Amino acid sequence: MMQWNELKGVCSSCTRCGLCETRHNVVFGTGNENADILFVGEGPGEQEDLTGLPFVGPAGKLLDDMLTIIDLDRNTNCYICNIVKCRPPHNRDPLETEQESCIGYLRNQVALVKPKVIVCLGRIAAKKLIDPDYRITRQHGTWTERAGVWMTAIYHPSALLRDVSKRPETFDDLLSIREKLKEVDAKI
Numbered sequence: 001m002m003q004w005n006e007l008k009g010v011c012s013s014c015t016r017c018g019l020c021e022t023r024h025n026v027v028f029g030t031g032n033e034n035a036d037i038l039f040v041g042e043g044p045g046e047q048e049d050l051t052g053l054p055f056v057g058p059a060g061k062l063l064d065d066m067l068t069i070i071d072l073d074r075n076t077n078c079y080i081c082n083i084v085k086c087r088p089p090h091n092r093d094p095l096e097t098e099q100e101s102c103i104g105y106l107r108n109q110v111a112l113v114k115p116k117v118i119v120c121l122g123r124i125a126a127k128k129l130i131d132p133d134y135r136i137t138r139q140h141g142t143w144t145e146r147a148g149v150w151m152t153a154i155y156h157p158s159a160l161l162r163d164v165s166k167r168p169e170t171f172d173d174l175l176s177i178r179e180k181l182k183e184v185d186a187k188i
């Protein structure tokens with residue numbers, strides 16, 4: 001396992017998959033490296049690729065509002081990253097091979113942050129981290145504990161921008177995350 005500096009350095013020059021050919025920046029992750037809660041998205045979009053920061057485009061604005069609802073803030077009490085750290089062209093879903101090439105970096109991040117709670121944002125992250133057969137429509141907001149870490153998934157903020165009818169369910173899921181953080185005595 002690498003420590004933060006080495007991990008960031010290795011990521012920034014990674015050529016393990018084809019996404020390195022088209023990226024402008026590697027989007028490593030942001031937030032409190034000792035947070036008790038970690039959010040995992042799918043992969044960088046255009047704004048993220050251009051800035052090197054996760055969730056700074058339209059979906060990111062919504063994510064910030066969602067965090068505010070449960071007293072979280074990206075800079076102080078959570079850590080935010082993605083399954084793949086380079087933008088898939090035209091925002092297509094990251095290929096299984098790209099996810100496999102990149103997942104070791106995320107596992108290393110999880111080992112360093114040591115979160116008590118992991119929230120997958122959308123189906124791609126839920127399938128990769130919780131269960132390959134995960135069905136986001138049926139299972140969002142449900143909890144599973146693995147190796148002492150509580151895991152759940154909620155709809156991706158991009159999905160909530162496209163389909164506002166999913167927002168009430170997501171509000172309930174957010175309240176459930178806040179409850180879980182209390183249960184595990186997370187530092188907020």
Ligand code: URA
Binds near residue numbers: 042044048158
């Ligand atoms: N969507 C994601 O899944 N991750 C980002 O960082 C931005 C948009």
